[in-house]
Amino acid sequence: MIASLQGQLAHRGTDSLIVEVGGVGYEVFFPGGRHERLPVLGETVFLYIQTVVREDSFSLYGFLDPAEKRFFLLLLGVSGVGPRLAMNILAGAAPDLLSRAIATDDIATLKKLPGVGKKTAERLCLELKDKVDFFPAVDSRATWASRAAEGATAEFAEPSFQDALSALLNLGYLPVRARAALAEVRRQLGEEKAATVALDELLRLTLRSLA
Incomplete structure (x- = not known):
């Protein structure tokens, strides 16, 4: 192999x-x-x-990370989860965030992941709860969305884009979709206008592209 x-x-x-x-x-x-x-x-x-x-x-x-590979193998052990769904889950959240969601029965967070419905989220918690303790836990009481934002805002130099990303994540959009939508809006605006666009206008444009 x-x-x-x-x-x-x-x-x-x-x-x-x-x-x-x-x-x-x-x-x-x-x-x-x-x-x-x-x-x-x-x-x-x-x-x-x-x-x-x-x-x-x-x-x-x-x-790129051995922890992701280990979590991929854990996910494959869950009934109804195949390789493609496991990859979609890892695309939506890192192992530490998944670990916390599973350990705390955070069904709402898990349902935000691509391809994960309520029944799959419940199976993840039921079958993996006692198997995720070796993954680093999320610090204190930080939410899944806010931790995702920490690693994502560095992609945008403009403060308005960083604030818009945090707002989209708090609204429940997956980091992957939110970043992609903002990047497309920035491309359409051009570098000069993107640097001066107001936050409310940026959110309006981005939400329209996500609709």
């Missing part, structure tokens, strides 16, 4: 990468929305790999 890959990042898709190693390109499924942590195309990337073999497929799932 392939446990890791180190090679040139040749392509970045929505939920997969191509890593070229010794002239061979490996397609690796990667958590969508985590691309900001990847190097630029053409540079070297190292991924922890989980190989999933089925009768009709041989798929590679890649992670």
Whole structure:
């Protein structure tokens, strides 16, 4: 089985990468929305790999953090959770945030993750509650949305965009969708106007794109 890959990042898709190693390109499924942590195309990337073999497929799932790989394996052990759903879950929240939500039966937070409904959220809590204690816990009483915002605001230099991102997360939008929508609005506005746009106008434009 392939446990890791180190090679040139040749392509970045929505939920997969191509890593070229010794002239061979490996397609690796990667958590969508985590691309900001990847190097630029053409540079070297190292991924922890989980190989999933089925009768009709041989798929590679890649992670920059070994904790993500461990959580991916935990998720695969939950009834009704396959590799694609597990990757969607990890795209929506990091292992420490997932651990807290599961340990505290935070169904509302889990239901915000892509592809997770009430029944799946309940199964995650039931089947994983006693298995997530080795993942770092979220500090004090910080909410899932506010912790997600801490790591995301660095992507936007403009204070109005940082405030808008925090507001969207508090409204319940997933970090991946909120960041993407704000980035698209910034692209449409242009650099000069984006630096001066008022927060209320920015939120109006972004919410319209999310509708």
